[in-house]
Amino acid sequence: MDSQLLLQQFHLKVTPQRLEIVNLLQIKGHISIEDLFVFLQNKFPSISLATIYKNINKMCQKGFLSEVKIPDTKNVYELTKEDHAHIVCTQCGTILDIDIDISTTLSDVKNTTKFNIVSSSVVFEGICPNCMKI
Amino acid sequence: MDSQLLLQQFHLKVTPQRLEIVNLLQIKGHISIEDLFVFLQNKFPSISLATIYKNINKMCQKGFLSEVKIPDTKNVYELTKEDHAHIVCTQCGTILDIDIDISTTLSDVKNTTKFNIVSSSVVFEGICPNCMKI
DNA sequence: CTGACTGCAAACGTTTTGCACGGTA
DNA sequence: TACCGTGCAAAACGTTTGCAGTCAG
Numbered sequence: 001m002d003s004q005l006l007l008q009q010f011h012l013k014v015t016p017q018r019l020e021i022v023n024l025l026q027i028k029g030h031i032s033i034e035d036l037f038v039f040l041q042n043k044f045p046s047i048s049l050a051t052i053y054k055n056i057n058k059m060c061q062k063g064f065l066s067e068v069k070i071p072d073t074k075n076v077y078e079l080t081k082e083d084h085a086h087i088v089c090t091q092c093g094t095i096l097d098i099d100i101d102i103s104t105t106l107s108d109v110k111n112t113t114k115f116n117i118v119s120s121s122v123v124f125e126g127i128c129p130n131c132m133k134i
Numbered sequence: 135m136d137s138q139l140l141l142q143q144f145h146l147k148v149t150p151q152r153l154e155i156v157n158l159l160q161i162k163g164h165i166s167i168e169d170l171f172v173f174l175q176n177k178f179p180s181i182s183l184a185t186i187y188k189n190i191n192k193m194c195q196k197g198f199l200s201e202v203k204i205p206d207t208k209n210v211y212e213l214t215k216e217d218h219a220h221i222v223c224t225q226c227g228t229i230l231d232i233d234i235d236i237s238t239t240l241s242d243v244k245n246t247t248k249f250n251i252v253s254s255s256v257v258f259e260g261i262c263p264n265c266m267k268i
Numbered sequence: 269c270t271g272a273c274t275g276c277a278a279a280c281g282t283t284t285t286g287c288a289c290g291g292t293a
Numbered sequence: 294t295a296c297c298g299t300g301c302a303a304a305a306c307g308t309t310t311g312c313a314g315t316c317a318g
Binding site for chain 1: 271272273274275276277
């Protein structure tokens with residue numbers, strides 16, 4: 001989707017910096033603060049980390065972005081989409097979205113724990129096909 | 135299991151501070167650095183955070199401890215045991231271990247992604263039965 | 269025109285490091 | 294005894310905050 005529209009839908013003012021942040025998120029899929037900073041410096045040599053943090057935080061508050069916590073790695077951010085799992089290559093760091101059906105697991109867990117489950121975070125770690133060749 | 139034996143099995147020198155760290159881990163199940171610090175100060179008023187970090191890091195390196203990353207919360211540590219999932223109450227912070235069978239999901243993911251999966255991290259979030267009463 | 273956004277600098281909380289001393293094996 | 298662990302202080306990070314100038318709506 002168009003980055004500008006996306007920002008407007010969430011009532012965020014459209015600035016060049018924000019447009020580029022959203023573009024990078026669309027292109028990269030998952031990106032860390034540090035990587036965002038490096039990429040943004042191409043277009044905005046004087047961009048500040050504070051700007052990035054403020055924007056990321058605001059976008060997360062709006063539900064526009066989601067934070068993905070991955071064991072032994074920096075957190076990354078992605079545009080919020082429907083629930084899905086992640087798989088990470090521990091060698092090259094690649095992160096992929098995967099659609100899995102955990103509905104039966106979910107009802108199992110609900111039954112045994114009596115919790116009212118609101119969300120779930122599923123991350124698999126391993127070696128991707130590319131890295132296995134090497 | 136006896137804390138002293140546990141330390142010796144991993145070739146870690148047995149010190150009073152380490153014994154108490156392992157005891158707390160056994161009692162609490164999951165504990166954050168900050169909480170560890172508070173509890174340890176009872177027995178060791180002059181204990182240093184540096185000591186705790188050094189020990190936790192070393193124990194993680196040895197595979198003795200596992201770090202559990204939970205969305206929107208401080209990381210907690212647990213004695214390493216066989217693969218299991220976690221469920222967290224977003225209200226009171228309680229963390230429970232749960233045994234779920236994800237073997238079929240796992241083989242699905244292996245087939246579709248061609249990854250060689252080494253480990254998985256599964257965290258459910260919701261409201262525990264106790265907090266629901268309130 | 270007004271309020272929000274940016275960039276800078278400083279502050280803050282967390283984690284790591286270096287060193288001298290003390291304790292474990 | 295030799296080495297490792299501890300505690301202290303300082304340093305290194307990552308993140309947040311306050312402020313003055315600028316820009317989007």
